[in-house]
Amino acid sequence: MEKMKHSSTESAPKELFVLAQQKEDTSEKISGPSRTFFQDARRTFFKNKFAVLSVILLIIIIIMSFVGPTMNDHGIDDQDLARAKMPARVPVLENLPIPGFEGVLRDEFKGSNVEEATNNAYSRYDNQKDFIDIEVLSEGDGSKNSAEVRATYRVYEAKGMEDEYFWLGTDSLGRDQWTRLWEGTKVSLLIAFIAALISLVIGVAYGGIAGYYGGKVDDVLMRILEVLVGIPSLVVILLMMLVLDPGITSIVIALTITGWTGMARIVRGEVMKLKNQEFVLAARTLGQSNKRIIIKHLLPNISGIIIINTMFTIPDAIFFEAFLSFIGLGITPPQASLGTLINTGFDNIMLYPYMLWFPAIMISVIMIAFNLIGDGLRDAFDPKMHK
Structure with a gap:
């Protein structure tokens, strides 16, 4: 039996045999450069968009804490009761429909009728009638506090400060x-x-x-x-x-x-x-x-x-x-x-x-x-x- 196998192998054409080539084992080959623990930590941190955005936001806040006070001519201790409790007014934004930065005081007032509600608004804003715009929200039916108006007080005009801008308003002592x-x-x-x-x-x-x-x-x-x-x-x-x-x-x-x-x-x-x-x-x-x-x-x-x-x-x-x-x-x-x-x-x-x-x-x-x-x-x- 062994002789038959041997003879059959010798009689087979050589073209059927291919020389085997030894190749490098790539099963454990590292496909990329190794990273340290801190490199992996940095990579994971930068994948967190909220954390990265928070870092950028904090950097801006820290920079602004030093730069912000120098962006206008108002010092931290500059007091003036004539400009006390002024609302926020920002250039350009005052002309846009963005509430809170147009430099006016706005509130709603009630009364038994429109006239009484309007008088309540006038008394609230020191009777500056020429600078108060009244919008009737409800005329009421004559019962108590059934009428309602919205009053818009143009305080910068009333105080002759049309050219002044307090970006976040002023406090009770007039400080910026x-x-x-x-x-x-x-x-x-x-x-x-x-x-x-x-x-x-x-x-x-x-x-x-x-x-x-x-x-x-x-x-x-x-x-x-x-x-x-x-x-x-x-x-x-x-x-x-x-x-x-x-x-x-x-x-x-x-x-x-x-x-x-x-x-x-x-x-x-x-x-x-x-x-x-x-x-x-x-x-x-x-x-x-x-x-x-x-x-x-x-x-x-x-x-x-x-x-x-x-x-x-x-x-x-x-x-x-x-x-x-x-x-x-x-x-x-x-x-x-x-x-x-x-x-x-x-x-x-x-x-x-x-x-x-x-x-x-x-x-x-x-x-x-x-x-x-x-x-x-x-x-x-x-x-x-x-x-």
């Missing part, structure tokens, strides 16, 4: 709202960034030491931290008011005293999880100091969670500053912050709501932007999100 809004935004962002930076440094150092050394060091440091956590921030603020004058310094100190505790806890937990990993043991074997191990090996591996937590700390600090200024424990006039502007607008919300709109919109945009950036960074530093 545009200038004060950007100055207040700059102060609020400055307080938030300083408080977040100090909390970052203290929290990372404190949590890193407690988590790395453990034992008695960890017990002592964590008991101190628990005492600080148990003190309400508002109590700390009140104590600061007894020692320091209300202002930026007292707010930053109050935010610093209790603001770093959350960061310290997070860093401590992450360091305790990593300190027994092989790369840390290898560093110890090579004789590296504890300080170098923490700074060069542990902190880079937890930098993602540190950045994310910091991005969420900044809007918390902005809101806390605004809350303190709103209740009168933060920035005091004539200094401006978003909290003081909201407080002034709240006092006039019934008659001049525009004084509240602009600072409220600004603080809302800033806080939403920071939270969207924080969400984007959280997804970017999550290995499960990398594709």
Whole structure:
């Protein structure tokens, strides 16, 4: 049988046989360049359109907080009661059907008849009849408050300021709202960034030491931290008011005293999880100091969670500053912050709501932007999100 197979193979024509060529195995070949973890994180972050848009928006707001106050001739403390509570008026926009920027005060008034409703409108706007346009909405049937009119008060003409423009109006003391809004935004962002930076440094150092050394060091440091956590921030603020004058310094100190505790806890937990990993043991074997191990090996591996937590700390600090200024424990006039502007607008919300709109919109945009950036960074530093 073997002889038959051998003879048949020899008798077969050579054209039927093709020389096999050995090819390189491409099953495990890398088709593209390898990327580091931070390159993957950056790639994932830029895929998040809302986070990227928030970054651009925040950059614009930060730039405008420095440039905005210089865009007109009105200083932050320039007061003139003759121009108090002027509505917003913007060139070009005043001629477009965009409510809120045409430089007029508009409201609706009721009465038992049209004449009474009209007189209510005249008395509301200092009887400037020549500058008040009346539009009858309802003539009524003679019953109480059945007639309704809409009054449009051309306040810039009434005060002889046809050539003046206050882009966001003025406050109760005649100060330009545009200038004060950007100055207040700059102060609020400055307080938030300083408080977040100090909390970052203290929290990372404190949590890193407690988590790395453990034992008695960890017990002592964590008991101190628990005492600080148990003190309400508002109590700390009140104590600061007894020692320091209300202002930026007292707010930053109050935010610093209790603001770093959350960061310290997070860093401590992450360091305790990593300190027994092989790369840390290898560093110890090579004789590296504890300080170098923490700074060069542990902190880079937890930098993602540190950045994310910091991005969420900044809007918390902005809101806390605004809350303190709103209740009168933060920035005091004539200094401006978003909290003081909201407080002034709240006092006039019934008659001049525009004084509240602009600072409220600004603080809302800033806080939403920071939270969207924080969400984007959280997804970017999550290995499960990398594709």
